Amino acid sequence: MSAAPRKEIPLSILVVDDEPIVVQSLGDWFRQDGHQVDTAQSAKEALRLVAERSYDIALIDLKMPGMDGIELQERLARERPELTIIVMTAYASVDTAVRALKAGAYDYITKPFDPEELSHLVRRAGEHRSLRSENLKLKEQLSSVSGAMPIVGTSRAIAHVQEMIEAVAATDATVMIRGESGTGKELVARAIHARSARCFGPLVVVNCGALPEGVLESELFGHEKGSFTGAQSRHKGKFELADGGTIFLDEIGTITPRVQVELLRVLEDKAVTRVGGTAPVRSDFRVVAASNMDLETAAHDGTFREDLYWRLNVLTLELPPLRERPEDIPVLAEHFLDRFAHSMNRRPMRLSAAALDVLRSYAWPGNVRELQNAIERAVVLGTPPTVEPKDLPVRLSGLPARPGPMSLEEMEKGHIRQVLEGCNWNISQAAKLLDVDRGTLYNKMRRFSFERALAPGG
Amino acid sequence: MAFQEVGFLPLAGLARPAAEDLVAHASAHLAVPCRLLDAPAGWDLVRVPGRDQLDADRLLAAIEALDNPAGRALVGLTDRDLAIPIFTFVFGRARVGGHAAVVSLARLRPELYGRLPDSALTTRRATAEILHELGHVAGLGHCQDFQCLMHFSTDIEAADLRPMTFCPACAAQADSFIAT
Numbered sequence: 001m002s003a004a005p006r007k008e009i010p011l012s013i014l015v016v017d018d019e020p021i022v023v024q025s026l027g028d029w030f031r032q033d034g035h036q037v038d039t040a041q042s043a044k045e046a047l048r049l050v051a052e053r054s055y056d057i058a059l060i061d062l063k064m065p066g067m068d069g070i071e072l073q074e075r076l077a078r079e080r081p082e083l084t085i086i087v088m089t090a091y092a093s094v095d096t097a098v099r100a101l102k103a104g105a106y107d108y109i110t111k112p113f114d115p116e117e118l119s120h121l122v123r124r125a126g127e128h129r130s131l132r133s134e135n136l137k138l139k140e141q142l143s144s145v146s147g148a149m150p151i152v153g154t155s156r157a158i159a160h161v162q163e164m165i166e167a168v169a170a171t172d173a174t175v176m177i178r179g180e181s182g183t184g185k186e187l188v189a190r191a192i193h194a195r196s197a198r199c200f201g202p203l204v205v206v207n208c209g210a211l212p213e214g215v216l217e218s219e220l221f222g223h224e225k226g227s228f229t230g231a232q233s234r235h236k237g238k239f240e241l242a243d244g245g246t247i248f249l250d251e252i253g254t255i256t257p258r259v260q261v262e263l264l265r266v267l268e269d270k271a272v273t274r275v276g277g278t279a280p281v282r283s284d285f286r287v288v289a290a291s292n293m294d295l296e297t298a299a300h301d302g303t304f305r306e307d308l309y310w311r312l313n314v315l316t317l318e319l320p321p322l323r324e325r326p327e328d329i330p331v332l333a334e335h336f337l338d339r340f341a342h343s344m345n346r347r348p349m350r351l352s353a354a355a356l357d358v359l360r361s362y363a364w365p366g367n368v369r370e371l372q373n374a375i376e377r378a379v380v381l382g383t384p385p386t387v388e389p390k391d392l393p394v395r396l397s398g399l400p401a402r403p404g405p406m407s408l409e410e411m412e413k414g415h416i417r418q419v420l421e422g423c424n425w426n427i428s429q430a431a432k433l434l435d436v437d438r439g440t441l442y443n444k445m446r447r448f449s450f451e452r453a454l455a456p457g458g
Numbered sequence: 459m460a461f462q463e464v465g466f467l468p469l470a471g472l473a474r475p476a477a478e479d480l481v482a483h484a485s486a487h488l489a490v491p492c493r494l495l496d497a498p499a500g501w502d503l504v505r506v507p508g509r510d511q512l513d514a515d516r517l518l519a520a521i522e523a524l525d526n527p528a529g530r531a532l533v534g535l536t537d538r539d540l541a542i543p544i545f546t547f548v549f550g551r552a553r554v555g556g557h558a559a560v561v562s563l564a565r566l567r568p569e570l571y572g573r574l575p576d577s578a579l580t581t582r583r584a585t586a587e588i589l590h591e592l593g594h595v596a597g598l599g600h601c602q603d604f605q606c607l608m609h610f611s612t613d614i615e616a617a618d619l620r621p622m623t624f625c626p627a628c629a630a631q632a633d634s635f636i637a638t
Contacts, residue, residue, distance in 0.1 A: 021543055024541055025515075025545070031599070032600050032610070033600045111544065112541070112545055113545055115545050115612040226493070258513075
């Protein structure tokens with residue numbers, strides 16, 4: 001049996017109305033048209049269905065016993081912002097329409113429906129939904145192409161980084177980005193490029209630490225055909241490819257003395273001679289370099305050429321480690337949650353107070369990259385809409401808290417959490433170990449927002 | 459189920475000659491014999507509350523409840539306007555995979571849309587609507603192919619664009635009695 005040619009994409013529709021005849025008639029009508037339909041006769045049932053699966057369109061009756069259509073619509077708009085909502089009402093009035101549209105409805109329709117009107121409305125809503133999702137995809141693609149991902153954070157340290165990016169982007173000077181592994185050096189390099197006059201040119205990224213000397217030479221400067229065994233054709237180097245744009249040299253501290261000499265010549269001449277070639281090729285590039293090593297000491301010790309160090313170190317941008325800006329942890333975590341939930345097509349997720357507490361207490365030796373990985377894991381393993389401590393990597397709650405002096409309250413909170421987790425949140429056992437009565441422990445748990453154990457049945 | 463016959467019921471004021479004409483036209487497109495039956499007596503036709511329209515679902519249920527031999531599909535024909543409570547009107551109604559359908563001629567006449575009366579056009583529209591509803595009886599849903607009788611139309615001009623045949627996919631899927 002072959003399917004009929006489809007000119008329109010079948011939609012997934014939820015019909016919510018307390019009148020059985022309405023949900024049945026609309027359900028049959030949409031199903032006959034090839035759509036996937038679920039029906040609910042109360043807001044509560046609708047919320048349960050929406051928690052279980054995703055819909056393209058929800059048709060919601062305004063007047064229902066219990067939670068009414070506007071309230072349901074507001075909740076759905078918060079929890080499932082991607083859902084297109086059409087409100088159904090038996091009593092058309094400007095007031096009703098305004099209320100529904102203000103609460104985020106796509107449109108409203110008055111009962112009884114003109115079949116043609118409903119058909120057009122649902123078709124338009126389906127198109128609106130596809131355009132919206134296409135728009136989101138394009139935005140993501142654009143971000144990944146331009147590399148202009150946002151630099152997230154509200155701390156003074158990150159605000160200073162952002163100011164520096166704006167300042168250095170406007171110039172054409174060489175920039176050295178310094179920071180521990182995972183602090184976002186490539187992200188900053190991309191931001192500098194995206195905000196510079198070279199933003200329409202290429203951004204060429206070279207991880208100098210990942211390549212052996214010979215390969216790196218050939219990658220950076222290119223080679224002529226036959227210049228070495230295996231050089232079967234002429235190969236343009238990264239400096240040539242970066243003509244009109246920016247070249248980002250990551251892990252610059254790892255390059256060998258021979259490549260250091262070559263690199264210095266290229267930076268001085270703004271011209272590249274391919275391996276095995278004789279004629280220099282001019283290229284108009286800007287250099288942004290990055291290192292997590294102490295290049296100044298390396299230059300002083302003689303392991304990194306001092307003249308190259310000064311050539312690269314025109315403008316320096318220091319990226320603070322995450323442990324020095326703990327106030328950015330929640331906003332970064334929420335940012336990654338939204339990003340991963342969206343890219344994995346999962347429902348929006350939020351951190352519980354206990355999970356946030358675990359994130360804040362951790363020292364983050366791997367910096368933002370480690371936090372990003374932890375959140376990605378939580379989105380995969382967690383159950384929407386809340387990320388709990390159990391969804392985070394075990395090491396986060398197992399390692400000592402961030403270095404530096406702790407307040408007495410922080411210490412007490414950390415100790416109580418450790419004991420509770422050790423007892424698998426058994427209150428009686430934990431109270432016995434802490435040598436306090438259960439009431440005192442409950443009071444402290446409330447004060448420190450340890451939600452997990454206070455939840456009903458928990 | 460495979461039907462061996464289609465019975466037509468003139469309902470709610472449809473004149474018998476008009477019904478005979480429709481049965482003749484419909485039978486030209488069906489693979490089984492068509493028969494005009496007598497209108498059931500004493501039916502209490504239910505209106506949609508507050509509207510001068512017959513409730514199509516109640517009428518369909520009444521037809522389905524008639525004493526009817528197995529292997530015969532039934533089609534009710536009426537001049538009265540049909541609707542269901544949630545919609546302002548319907549051209550016809552049938553249950554997918556059921557054994558009955560109902561079709562109204564009220565919105566098929568050109569004069570309703572400010573045109574001159576055209577009995578040939580009304581008959582063509584009514585025949586198309588009968589075949590469309592019988593398509594549902596034969597197990598078909600709506601089809602997205604504009605060149606198929608099962609394409610769903612909510613206005614009469616769009617309905618006029620449909621051919622009197624099913625697309626190959628629907629024809630292959632439908633109960634054989636409907637094959638044209």
